[in-house]
Amino acid sequence: MDRFPTPRVTLLDGFHLDVPGRDRRSTGDELPRGVQRLVAHLCLSHRPTRTATAGQLWPDVPEDHAHGSLRSALWRLNKAAPGLVEVSGCALRLAGGVRVDVWELDDWAQRAIAPPGGADEVAVPDATLLGDLLPGWYDDWVLLERERLRQLRMQALEAVAARLAFLGRHCEALEAAYAAVRADPLRESAHRTVVRVHLAQGNLAEALRAYDLFRTMVEDELGVSPTEQMTRLVQDIPRLRRTPSREYPAPRGIVISTATAIPSRAGRRPI
Known part of the structure; x- marks a missing residue:
């Protein structure tokens, strides 16, 4: 000791x-x-x-x-x-x-962005490293460092999410990706990371849902559409169609389906 x-x-x-x-x-x-x-x-x-x-x-x-x-x-x-x-x-x-949490955040972020190659070092950071620098302090030297750390952390979270998804650790990858989204809800690259992780896991519906959520958000908040780079991620996914769980009773000769109702030939009577 x-x-x-x-x-x-x-x-x-x-x-x-x-x-x-x-x-x-x-x-x-x-x-x-x-x-x-x-x-x-x-x-x-x-x-x-x-x-x-x-x-x-x-x-x-x-x-x-x-x-x-x-x-x-x-x-x-x-x-x-x-x-x-x-x-x-x-x-x-x-x-x-002397230990400083900002130094620990810097060290984690640098290893996440430029890793030495060890898979064991891929990890989502501790929650204590995800807070803002000195909230409520407005000195110029604090504001500049706060923004630098915010950008560095965002880049690192996205990098970690991508690497975890590549290793098949999709749950951890989503945790890192959504941590980036929470830190900056309008950051497109963070939402692209979420979509990519869902696609890597084979969850097409979730990928579309994540894309639509971001599209609605930026259209409402900024009056713009997602970039082509993001749209390309989901452009080949067919939109899911709602299918009925059972046939409903209908008048004789009529079958109800998801398409337009079509009269049955067998049900017609000669005039």
């Missing part, structure tokens, strides 16, 4: 800093907002300088005030989580061994 358990920073679906062995209240949501923003910025940056960090976190105050705020935040953070941040010259970084 490690003498010093590994701290973990959570940024997806909200900020949380967990330092094992310390009072959870001192490292959770009750941390001052400036300290939370400092930790989040270090998680999303690569060895930023003190000057760059102060400018990003306190852009609307004079430089000396920004540096003073940074020093105060570092002091408060060191009291709540000693050793979490390392200072090397003018650079700041999280200490080695």
